[in-house]
Amino acid sequence: MAEIGVGIDLGTSNSCVAVMRGGAIDVLPNAYGEHTTASVVGFKSDGAICVGNSAKANIIHDPKNTIYSSKRLIGRYYFSEEVKKAKAICAYEIAEAENHGIRIKVGDEFFSLPEIGAMILREMKSIAESRIGQPVHKAVITVPANFNDNQRQATKDAGRIAGLEVLRILNEPTAAALAYGFGKGLRQRVAVYDLGGGTFDVSVLEIGDDVFEVLATCGDTFLGGDDFDDRLIDLLADEFSSRHGINLRNDLYALEKLKVAAEGAKKALSIDPEVEIRIPDVIHGAEGQALSIERTLSSEEFSGLVQDLIQRSFKVCDEALQQAGVVARDLDGVILVGGPTRLPVIRKAVSEYFQQEPQADVDPDQVVAMGAAIHAASLVSEDHASYLLDVTPLSLRVGVAGGLAEPVIERNTPVPIEQMRTFTTFQDFQESVKIRVYQGESRQSEENELLGQFEFAGFKKARRGEVAIDISFEINADGIVNVVAQDRETGEQASTTITLSSGLSDLELESIVDEGRTARIEAIPTDDAGDALAPPPPDPRSEMVVIGAVSLVKADLGAGSGAAVEADALAPDEPGAAGARGAAEPDSVLEVLPDEEYSTVSAEPEELVVLAKEDEDADLSLPEETVPLEAVDAGSADLFESPGTDLSEDDPDEGGQKG
Amino acid sequence: MASELAPTEIVALARLIDELDYYQLLHLRRGASISEVKQAYHFSSRAFHPDANRHLSANLQAAVATIARRITEAYSVLRDPGRNKAYLQHLEAGHGVRMQLSEARAEAGRRAVEQKGRTPQGRQYYNLAEAELRREDFAAAARNLQTALTFEPDNEFFKAQLKEAREKIR
Numbered sequence: 001m002a003e004i005g006v007g008i009d010l011g012t013s014n015s016c017v018a019v020m021r022g023g024a025i026d027v028l029p030n031a032y033g034e035h036t037t038a039s040v041v042g043f044k045s046d047g048a049i050c051v052g053n054s055a056k057a058n059i060i061h062d063p064k065n066t067i068y069s070s071k072r073l074i075g076r077y078y079f080s081e082e083v084k085k086a087k088a089i090c091a092y093e094i095a096e097a098e099n100h101g102i103r104i105k106v107g108d109e110f111f112s113l114p115e116i117g118a119m120i121l122r123e124m125k126s127i128a129e130s131r132i133g134q135p136v137h138k139a140v141i142t143v144p145a146n147f148n149d150n151q152r153q154a155t156k157d158a159g160r161i162a163g164l165e166v167l168r169i170l171n172e173p174t175a176a177a178l179a180y181g182f183g184k185g186l187r188q189r190v191a192v193y194d195l196g197g198g199t200f201d202v203s204v205l206e207i208g209d210d211v212f213e214v215l216a217t218c219g220d221t222f223l224g225g226d227d228f229d230d231r232l233i234d235l236l237a238d239e240f241s242s243r244h245g246i247n248l249r250n251d252l253y254a255l256e257k258l259k260v261a262a263e264g265a266k267k268a269l270s271i272d273p274e275v276e277i278r279i280p281d282v283i284h285g286a287e288g289q290a291l292s293i294e295r296t297l298s299s300e301e302f303s304g305l306v307q308d309l310i311q312r313s314f315k316v317c318d319e320a321l322q323q324a325g326v327v328a329r330d331l332d333g334v335i336l337v338g339g340p341t342r343l344p345v346i347r348k349a350v351s352e353y354f355q356q357e358p359q360a361d362v363d364p365d366q367v368v369a370m371g372a373a374i375h376a377a378s379l380v381s382e383d384h385a386s387y388l389l390d391v392t393p394l395s396l397r398v399g400v401a402g403g404l405a406e407p408v409i410e411r412n413t414p415v416p417i418e419q420m421r422t423f424t425t426f427q428d429f430q431e432s433v434k435i436r437v438y439q440g441e442s443r444q445s446e447e448n449e450l451l452g453q454f455e456f457a458g459f460k461k462a463r464r465g466e467v468a469i470d471i472s473f474e475i476n477a478d479g480i481v482n483v484v485a486q487d488r489e490t491g492e493q494a495s496t497t498i499t500l501s502s503g504l505s506d507l508e509l510e511s512i513v514d515e516g517r518t519a520r521i522e523a524i525p526t527d528d529a530g531d532a533l534a535p536p537p538p539d540p541r542s543e544m545v546v547i548g549a550v551s552l553v554k555a556d557l558g559a560g561s562g563a564a565v566e567a568d569a570l571a572p573d574e575p576g577a578a579g580a581r582g583a584a585e586p587d588s589v590l591e592v593l594p595d596e597e598y599s600t601v602s603a604e605p606e607e608l609v610v611l612a613k614e615d616e617d618a619d620l621s622l623p624e625e626t627v628p629l630e631a632v633d634a635g636s637a638d639l640f641e642s643p644g645t646d647l648s649e650d651d652p653d654e655g656g657q658k659g
Numbered sequence: 660m661a662s663e664l665a666p667t668e669i670v671a672l673a674r675l676i677d678e679l680d681y682y683q684l685l686h687l688r689r690g691a692s693i694s695e696v697k698q699a700y701h702f703s704s705r706a707f708h709p710d711a712n713r714h715l716s717a718n719l720q721a722a723v724a725t726i727a728r729r730i731t732e733a734y735s736v737l738r739d740p741g742r743n744k745a746y747l748q749h750l751e752a753g754h755g756v757r758m759q760l761s762e763a764r765a766e767a768g769r770r771a772v773e774q775k776g777r778t779p780q781g782r783q784y785y786n787l788a789e790a791e792l793r794r795e796d797f798a799a800a801a802r803n804l805q806t807a808l809t810f811e812p813d814n815e816f817f818k819a820q821l822k823e824a825r826e827k828i829r
Binding site: 168208210213375379382384387388389407408409413414415417421474476477 | 709
């Protein structure tokens with residue numbers, strides 16, 4: 001049997017798996033015939049795990065055990081803005097782990113984010129296996145172009161925990177461009193406008209037959225479809241508050257209902273110019289009476305709510321075009337990626353911005369998985385058919401004296417690449433240096449993302465500036481960073497593949513893989529073809545959002561398209577919808593979790609292990625300039641300095657007195 | 660279309676890599692156009708991209724990766740006209756075959772500023788000279804460049820322009 005490699009689009013809201021065999025690309029449907037599967041993991045009281053729409057259906061009546069949008073948290077530090085935001089709005093429990101990592105607490109168990117990702121990947125793997133009819137061990141997994149090293153590494157770990165060999169971590173817009181241009185012999189410049197559930201990316205590519213060269217990529221990791229939902233949630237909650245004097249945001253169940261209704265209304269607006277939002281019994285009033293929300297929402301009104309978000313995305317487009325050195329009219333095509341780009345308000349704005357209609361024959365929900373599948377097929381065969389020349393989305397920096405971060409590899413530099421810089425000591429007789437590596441666009445080190453830090457010692461003791469430390473910074477084709485420091489005189493080396501923020505060491509990863517607790521996913525009973533024997537669980541949106549009867553008989557809903565599936569799911573007369581009504585009823589009202597205070601000053605990542613490197617081919621070309629490297633104890637105000645760390649031996653002042 | 664390179668060729672190239680300048684690495688002549696640079700980058704990537712060489716042994720893959728990293732480095736410097744010129748100067752000054760990307764970038768930026776003139780008077784006289792050069796009035800251009808140089812005596816770009824203008828007079 002020929003070896004199979006699949007492409008998996010691990011999305012914030014939905015995931016998709018595809019395979020290319022014999023030149024044909026198939027997006028593989030789950031047991032219920034859906035081409036995308038909700039990226040939601042549900043933990044049942046009996047310990048079983050379910051993934052997908054069946055888990056999502058529980059979002060209202062079991063919000064604490066239903067984990068959604070976990071991609072927003074993967075590879076992040078506990079103290080980051082994104083985690084604070086998630087803690088304020090998510091009903092599930094986000095706990096702090098070692099090294100400022102994050103764990104999701106479910107019952108008595110703590111799960112790392114790569115494990116949650118692995119559960120979704122396992123589900124996608126099993127969908128692929130049941131549809132292809134043979135085991136799948138290899139995959140290309142896509143990530144937003146703007147993912148930093150921590151997030152890429154954590155995603156790769158998720159693949160490994162799921163029992164997959166990750167052939168390549170591929171940028172979503174690059175995958176989309178590959179799916180668009182593969183095998184067509186194009187010579188074009190294209191832009192990919194990728195608005196996902198949680199992130200926005202835009203990439204400008206030059207396609208030259210079999211070569212796909214990314215000229216520039218820019219993004220906003222805080223802009224996504226979820227923000228569009230939030231605008232709608234705010235509108236509904238504010239209106240409710242002024243009418244009934246009750247803040248729905250303070251009630252977990254009511255908030256989940258608002259979320260579900262807002263997402264449903266947004267999706268319905270992709271098809272219909274007007275939707276009716278109905279949330280019966282959203283909360284109980286002071287006298288115990290049931291209060292509801294009923295309201296119509298027009299496309300124009302929605303457009304007004306989100307216009308500034310769309311304009312924000314064009315600021316990012318301006319930047320990408322400028323970095324690529326092209327103007328909008330140079331482009332031969334615009335490819336839209338991500339569910340929110342189905343919204344007419346976005347399509348219209350995008351065609352005005354780029355002065356052309358976006359490509360119509362690209363499915364925004366499936367194109368990324370298709371591109372990943374093409375690349376996976378190409379990587380498992382020896383007959384390589386396309387070449388992806390990507391760039392690093394963020395500047396790679398090293399911390400230097402004075403709390404500054406010196407750029408080593410600028411953003412939008414092609415990868416794989418290696419750069420060597422020479423640094424020197426900051427104090428007389430300094431015995432060790434702490435090397436901190438950052439990604440980001442700020443000169444101030446604390447405004448960038450810390451990828452990792454390691455201590456380097458063993459060089460000769462000398463006056464400040466007399467020691468030369470060569471540091472090699474490498475970014476591989478996955479966008480993953482490797483750093484090696486070497487003393488020019490002694491040849492002593494220290495290196496790290498930076499893995500701090502996934503919070504998982506190789507050892508931990510091994511034990512997670514051995515424990516196999518991500519494997520206890522409940523299988524959906526299916527026939528030999530992989531189709532479910534029982535009907536899917538009802539979509540909780542079906543009772544909340546009613547789209548006009550006109551849209552349901554609209555003839556232009558292409559069969560099998562995502563829009564048609566959505567319309568079906570939203571039909572008020574869907575069988576099973578009535579049954580769900582009772583189940584979705586809240587039985588108690590919970591207090592909202594207090595918004596905790598986080599102090600970034602208290603952030604202290606644990607010491608990184610310094611790995612000895614035996615066989616690195618040291619490059620001995622010697623750049624002339626040397627930059628003073630921060631002493632271990634210098635800059636104690638630095639965000640990641642550990643005040644409690646025992647570094648007394650290395651105290652540079654002590655050394656100075658001796659001299 | 661996978662790499663057709665013999666293992667011995669890959670190993671030899673990886674070993675030689677610190678002796679090849681970026682032009683040699685990409686099989687370009689010095690002064691090649693930007694579109695030639697891009698073409699050469701695409702051509703070399705087809706042979707040396709890590710994706711295209713997964714079937715090789717670990718040692719050979721490491722050699723290919725070394726070459727691939729240097730190819731992207733070469734492309735990153737040569738694809739920009741300013742950086743390309745800065746690299747030529749770097750080579751001619753005997754500073755070695757590699758150039759830091761940050762250095763190339765800074766140097767290109769410095770050159771861009773220098774070309775317009777760093778002082779108001781320098782800029783003013785250079786603008787006059789530039790117009791005269793376009794009219795092919797080399798004598799007048801040389802006078803104005805001479806004046807511009809009194810304000811910016813170390814402006815290499817002005818010096819080069821002056822030299823060229825004087826050659827044209829003869």
